[in-house]
Amino acid sequence: xxxxxxxxxxxxxxxxxxxxxxxxxxxxxxxxxxxxxxxxxxxxxxxxxxxxxxxxxxxxxxxxxxxxxxxxxxxxxxxxxxxxxxxxxxxxxxxxxxxxxxxxxxxxxxxxxxxxxxxxxxxxxxxxxxxxxxxxxxxxxxxxxxxxxxxxxxxxxxxxxxxxxxxxx
Amino acid sequence: xxxxxxxxxxxxxxxxxxxxxxxxxxxxxxxxxxxxxxxxxxxxxxxxxxxxxxxxxxxxxxxxxxxxxxxxxxxxxxxxxxxxxxxxxxxxxxxxxxxxx
Amino acid sequence: xxxxxxxxxxxxxxxxxxxxxxxxxxxxxxxxxxxxxxxxxxxxxxxxxxxxxxxxxxxxxxxxxxxxxxxxxxxxxxxxxxxxxxxxxxxxxxxxxxxxxxxxxxxxxxxxxxxxxxxxxxx
Numbered sequence: 001x002x003x004x005x006x007x008x009x010x011x012x013x014x015x016x017x018x019x020x021x022x023x024x025x026x027x028x029x030x031x032x033x034x035x036x037x038x039x040x041x042x043x044x045x046x047x048x049x050x051x052x053x054x055x056x057x058x059x060x061x062x063x064x065x066x067x068x069x070x071x072x073x074x075x076x077x078x079x080x081x082x083x084x085x086x087x088x089x090x091x092x093x094x095x096x097x098x099x100x101x102x103x104x105x106x107x108x109x110x111x112x113x114x115x116x117x118x119x120x121x122x123x124x125x126x127x128x129x130x131x132x133x134x135x136x137x138x139x140x141x142x143x144x145x146x147x148x149x150x151x152x153x154x155x156x157x158x159x160x161x162x163x164x165x166x167x168x169x
Numbered sequence: 170x171x172x173x174x175x176x177x178x179x180x181x182x183x184x185x186x187x188x189x190x191x192x193x194x195x196x197x198x199x200x201x202x203x204x205x206x207x208x209x210x211x212x213x214x215x216x217x218x219x220x221x222x223x224x225x226x227x228x229x230x231x232x233x234x235x236x237x238x239x240x241x242x243x244x245x246x247x248x249x250x251x252x253x254x255x256x257x258x259x260x261x262x263x264x265x266x267x268x269x270x
Numbered sequence: 271x272x273x274x275x276x277x278x279x280x281x282x283x284x285x286x287x288x289x290x291x292x293x294x295x296x297x298x299x300x301x302x303x304x305x306x307x308x309x310x311x312x313x314x315x316x317x318x319x320x321x322x323x324x325x326x327x328x329x330x331x332x333x334x335x336x337x338x339x340x341x342x343x344x345x346x347x348x349x350x351x352x353x354x355x356x357x358x359x360x361x362x363x364x365x366x367x368x369x370x371x372x373x374x375x376x377x378x379x380x381x382x383x384x385x386x387x388x389x390x391x392x393x
């Protein structure tokens with residue numbers, strides 16, 4: 001039961017944060033909502049037994065990509081940016097409280113309809129998302145896609161340098 | 170088992186639709202890029218859930234590649250945003266008609 | 271699966287709840303008598319001049335972008351480092367090492383290009 005409530009809490013918060021990304025007037029608020037959404041999805045990966053994916057979700061997405069986004073927002077320093085709504089801890093508490101109540105309600109409705117999520121039990125032994133399991137297929141079966149990703153990242157580096165360093169016309 | 174997968178797929182479709190709506194209706198390029206990240210995340214969630222249900226690590230490997238592509242996309246996309254902004258001082262997509270300044 | 275991580279989530283909830291409670295508690299319980307001098311960014315230093323929001327140089331963006339690329343590289347190398355012994359035991363250690371070295375060389379080309387272009391020079 002605790003696992004199911006956990007799923008609903010993460011799912012409801014993820015959806016609310018996703019709506020927040022789209023709804024916020026200020027790009028900074030959108031970015032902060034997106035970070036909350038990424039953390040919730042990382043929690044969902046944990047419930048799916050994909051530990052390594054959950055960790056790199058936080059490392060790469062929340063840690064690096066979102067830093068780049070916030071960075072560009074500050075780099076551009078938009079003068080017409082709408083003022084950010086005042087952030088208070090009370091509002092944060094309120095948000096999580098409302099999400100918790102909504103998650104409980106969803107859980108109750110799902111329990112009433114008898115469609116609660118159960119563990120995904122695969123036919124074979126459970127797939128572990130540990131790094132060594134992933135490495136076994138990543139570096140043997142998927143070696144060529146792995147190298148192509150290297151070329152993609154190289155192209156991204158070169159392209160971004162060329163585009164960003166060009167002198168303004 | 171069937172039921173659980175449905176819940177994960179429902180969640181990811183809701184997130185994907187949210188991202189699509191954000192991409193279609195926002196006029197700020199940076200928020201549009203963030204909506205794309207939202208959509209990519211919804212797809213990743215689907216991949217991980219299906220990989221778990223099918224007892225196959227291929228889905229999780231694919232998530233690796235999607236994350237790498239997302240990083241490259243964010244780097245180049247934001248570089249383009251910076252270049253466009255330097256030329257015309259706006260990131261409102263409806264005010265940008267062409268790449269040439 | 272679900273149940274294995276419940277202690278982790280409980281700890282997460284307690285840690286974030288405690289820190290937020292302490293922050294809010296300090297704000298509510300402590301006396302607060304702000305005046306114009308007290309709320310200045312440097313209370314006993316220089317008077318602030320101009321706006322705090324200034325545009326940064328493009329160099330910072332290039333550094334952040336290179337950080338992302340190499341962050342992703344590390345994410346790919348981590349599973350390899352974890353199971354290096356397994357690959358050796360399976361007799362494919364050297365082949366996998368070759369694959370990884372090719373990957374690193376491909377990314378190093380980008381870094382060298384960036385340094386040649388002067389993307390990392392601050393002046």
